[in-house]
Amino acid sequence: MAPSLRSFFYLLATFQAVTAASWNATCTSKSQRKAWNDMTATEKTAYIDAELCLMARPAQAGITGAQNRWDELDWAHIAQSNIIHNVGAFLPWHRYFMRVHEYLLQSECGYEGGQPYWNEVLDMDNLTASVVFDPDTGFGGEGSDCVTDGPFTNLTLHMNSSSTSADYCLTRSFNSNGFQTGAQTYLDECFNTTTYVDAFECYQVNPHTAGHSAVGGTMLDVVGSPGEPLFFLHHSNLDRLWWQWQQANLTARLTEMGGRNVPLTSYLEQNGMESPSSSVLDYDGDDGNATTLNHNLWMVGIMPNATIREVMDLGGDLVCAEYV
Numbered sequence: 001m002a003p004s005l006r007s008f009f010y011l012l013a014t015f016q017a018v019t020a021a022s023w024n025a026t027c028t029s030k031s032q033r034k035a036w037n038d039m040t041a042t043e044k045t046a047y048i049d050a051e052l053c054l055m056a057r058p059a060q061a062g063i064t065g066a067q068n069r070w071d072e073l074d075w076a077h078i079a080q081s082n083i084i085h086n087v088g089a090f091l092p093w094h095r096y097f098m099r100v101h102e103y104l105l106q107s108e109c110g111y112e113g114g115q116p117y118w119n120e121v122l123d124m125d126n127l128t129a130s131v132v133f134d135p136d137t138g139f140g141g142e143g144s145d146c147v148t149d150g151p152f153t154n155l156t157l158h159m160n161s162s163s164t165s166a167d168y169c170l171t172r173s174f175n176s177n178g179f180q181t182g183a184q185t186y187l188d189e190c191f192n193t194t195t196y197v198d199a200f201e202c203y204q205v206n207p208h209t210a211g212h213s214a215v216g217g218t219m220l221d222v223v224g225s226p227g228e229p230l231f232f233l234h235h236s237n238l239d240r241l242w243w244q245w246q247q248a249n250l251t252a253r254l255t256e257m258g259g260r261n262v263p264l265t266s267y268l269e270q271n272g273m274e275s276p277s278s279s280v281l282d283y284d285g286d287d288g289n290a291t292t293l294n295h296n297l298w299m300v301g302i303m304p305n306a307t308i309r310e311v312m313d314l315g316g317d318l319v320c321a322e323y324v
């Protein structure tokens, strides 16, 4: 994004009523990100209400077909799914995405808490009994045509990889077996990797896939999964795992980046994705097919773009959060 446009968005953001968060200011008060199972009923209600608020707020970013803020967030992921998965930017982009979502809840929907996470490893032995699926204090349960209970009953989504005017229901179909690569032994294997490249590959393949498989339905859509509200709890948990890995050697890992910018051909084919074009890759901030701290993280006009450098420190000025 051009510097002038960036400062325009910055100015716009400063004019919004901001209570629990500020944008691009100095981080003074970190968002407290709690596990869903550690939150009070009041805190859970506040979060769910703020999510429903985003779904009801009119679109603002000028994205074709987007009817509300929720659609816009979904589109940010859909539009660039072939440059944010299976690449070095996978973890940083999703960290930034969590922050943008959290910030919208705080700045536009009066939410005062931090982005919750789903501590998935606690639920390995009994997925369907997880507190996150509670219809009264959670996100509701399954539904093969539409989710049938909880706050997101009959939630209608509008964006997918081939259309910005689709109308389809949020669906879920639980899969306990698919959840098992989120177990502690897999987390340990990832935690024990010694380079960022090994870490991101490990976290993506095992704990990341686990949460998507476990919930199923919309969550299993590699491209359109942010239509599922649990996406943000799952990816915050993944982000927490990356932060744990960073903290194991923080001095080095606050700046350790790497990996490719173009997904493997096998990955693209497996997920029906096109190879990213030079019109995108030429502007990603890197010189070649290696991800660096200069890499751009695009947010399709919802919020200003950022660089990987700016999101490396979870408690830095841009993300300004901590997992508690």
Ligand SMILES: [Cu+2]
Residues within 6 Å of the ligand: 077, 084, 085, 094, 222
């Ligand atoms: Cu993703």
